[in-house]
């Protein structure tokens with residue numbers, strides 16, 4: 177699946193870029209920014225795409241940003257829009273980072289392309305990569321988007337068929353708590369006509385790994 181998705185995003189890069197303005201994420205960004213420490217830190221953006229809008233907004237607020245994506249075409253656009261962002265060409269599931277590196281992790285519209293069977297290890301990695309007190313924000317697909325409580329399959333987006341996967345919000349909540357995260361908010365938001373669950377989680381201050 178991922179290799180095929182990689183090729184699809186390479187093909188989709190220009191269309192996605194041209195249409196990105198349809199998704200206004202100002203409110204999402206402001207809400208996330210408000211739960212972060214006021215001092216600028218280091219953000220890891222998983223599935224950073226063209227480096228817009230999240231990496232750009234963090235950089236303009238004085239943050240360092242490292243973006244990860246497995247589409248070379250998307251990363252090429254990111255180089256143009258956010259030359260200051262450190263770019264890593266990698267599958268999110270293959271990524272290795274030092275424990276306790278990041279003040280924040282963002283994954284806007286990306287993790288729902290990863291098989292739900294891998295979500296536990298992915299969130300456990302995010303937990304390790306965050307500093308104690310660090311926060312993460314991600315988009316999660318649910319019945320509102322796919323029509324099913326638990327789903328793995330293909331849905332059309334911008335005239336191409338894309339793989340999506342998710343479990344239920346209850347199972348997600350249990351998974352995040354079992355890993356050790358505090359759940360700060362889980363909100364359904366309709367942005368650009370698409371409803372997803374936007375989840376903000378925090379690594380408790382006392383936790384090292």
Ligand SMILES: C[S@@+](CC[C@H](N)C(=O)[O-])C[C@H]1O[C@@H](n2cnc3c(N)ncnc32)[C@H](O)[C@@H]1O
Pocket residue numbers: 178181182185196222223224225226228229230244245246247250266267268269283284285286289290
């Ligand atoms: C819908 S776009 C979102 C891009 C950006 N976060 C935004 O908000 O515009 C999803 C991005 O995630 C990337 N992606 C999806 N699955 C990935 C994976 N397993 N590893 C790395 N990148 C992935 C795609 O290449 C694409 O650039």
